[in-house]
Amino acid sequence: MVDSIVVQNVTKDFTMQYHRSLKQMAVATFKGLPLKEQFQAVNDVSFTVEQGESIGLMGLNGSGKSTLLKLINGVMRPDQGSIRTRGRIAGLIATGAGFHPQMTGRENLFLNGAILGMGEAEIKRKFDDIVAFADIGKFLDTPVSHYSSGMYARLGFSIAIHVDADIFLADEVLAVGDRPFKRKCVQKMQEIRQQGTTIFYVSHATASVRSMCDRVLVLESGHLNFDGDVEEGIRYLQYDDDPTDQPTTAAGNTDEELGADI
Ligand SMILES: Nc1ncnc2c1ncn2[C@@H]1O[C@H](COP(=O)(O)OP(=O)(O)OP(=O)(O)O)[C@@H](O)[C@H]1O
Numbered sequence: 001m002v003d004s005i006v007v008q009n010v011t012k013d014f015t016m017q018y019h020r021s022l023k024q025m026a027v028a029t030f031k032g033l034p035l036k037e038q039f040q041a042v043n044d045v046s047f048t049v050e051q052g053e054s055i056g057l058m059g060l061n062g063s064g065k066s067t068l069l070k071l072i073n074g075v076m077r078p079d080q081g082s083i084r085t086r087g088r089i090a091g092l093i094a095t096g097a098g099f100h101p102q103m104t105g106r107e108n109l110f111l112n113g114a115i116l117g118m119g120e121a122e123i124k125r126k127f128d129d130i131v132a133f134a135d136i137g138k139f140l141d142t143p144v145s146h147y148s149s150g151m152y153a154r155l156g157f158s159i160a161i162h163v164d165a166d167i168f169l170a171d172e173v174l175a176v177g178d179r180p181f182k183r184k185c186v187q188k189m190q191e192i193r194q195q196g197t198t199i200f201y202v203s204h205a206t207a208s209v210r211s212m213c214d215r216v217l218v219l220e221s222g223h224l225n226f227d228g229d230v231e232e233g234i235r236y237l238q239y240d241d242d243p244t245d246q247p248t249t250a251a252g253n254t255d256e257e258l259g260a261d262i
Contacts, residue, residue, distance in 0.1 A: 004198040005049040010081035012042040043222035054199040056213035063219040087166025101145035134158035
């Protein structure tokens with residue numbers, strides 16, 4: 001087996017600024033209150049992912065999932081520890097990231113494709129497939145600043161999934177977008193999974209994690225407190241115990257409904 005992602009004792013610090021204006025800072029200093037505080041968004045995290053594994057990264061809001069994805073992707077550097085990845089990485093780690101608002105969908109497709117490591121010839125070859133998958137119709141030639149969040153996600157996901165990547169990172173790709181598009185995304189991710197791509201999928205949605213992942217990691221306040229079987233991971237999170245924990249989608253479908261679809 002070949003290692004795809006090796007994360008060793010990784011820590012990422014952020015600074016929380018309590019007071020923004022000069023006046024607030026002066027008052028806080030006078031009262032002896034702290035102006036800022038450092039905290040670990042990711043705290044001494046270690047794990048290894050083998051090529052072809054599909055990992056569900058779960059945890060409550062603010063537990064450090066997106067930060068960990070950005071560290072793996074390389075858009076952020078760890079303050080301590082090391083991350084090694086093998087091969088080309090693609091994915092959607094923030095809706096609209098890498099898009100220029102004044103440029104059209106078509107222009108952004110070329111720009112974003114290039115950012116993700118595709119050459120011009122490769123983008124041209126895949127252009128029709130990317131556009132067909134995104135299915136944004138006449139909006140392809142409209143500046144993306146006029147796009148809805150769902151349309152951003154459609155185009156961003158479509159470009160990323162068409163990169164011939166060894167590792168695909170997906171942060172909440174199913175959080176926006178309507179029900180048919182979510183289904184299409186899951187199917188497409190299943191396809192690349194079967195082709196041997198390593199998948200790192202951040203989600204609160206238990207049904208899609210169940211259907212797509214073979215291992216779950218759970219982050220709690222930056223600590224990796226669970227690494228193992230999908231069902232055990234979901235039980236560990238207690239997401240199935242509370243009906244109010246069923247995440248609803250933008251289209252108003254619960255996760256279980258989505259799960260029933262896929
Ligand atoms: N650039 C930043 N500067 C300062 N703090 C940050 C920054 N990015 C994230 N944080 C903080 O780090 C913590 C972890 O954030 P992160 O976005 O990784 O969590 P998450 O698990 O992805 O949350 P969610 O489920 O809400 O998307 C949060 O407390 C967040 O406020």
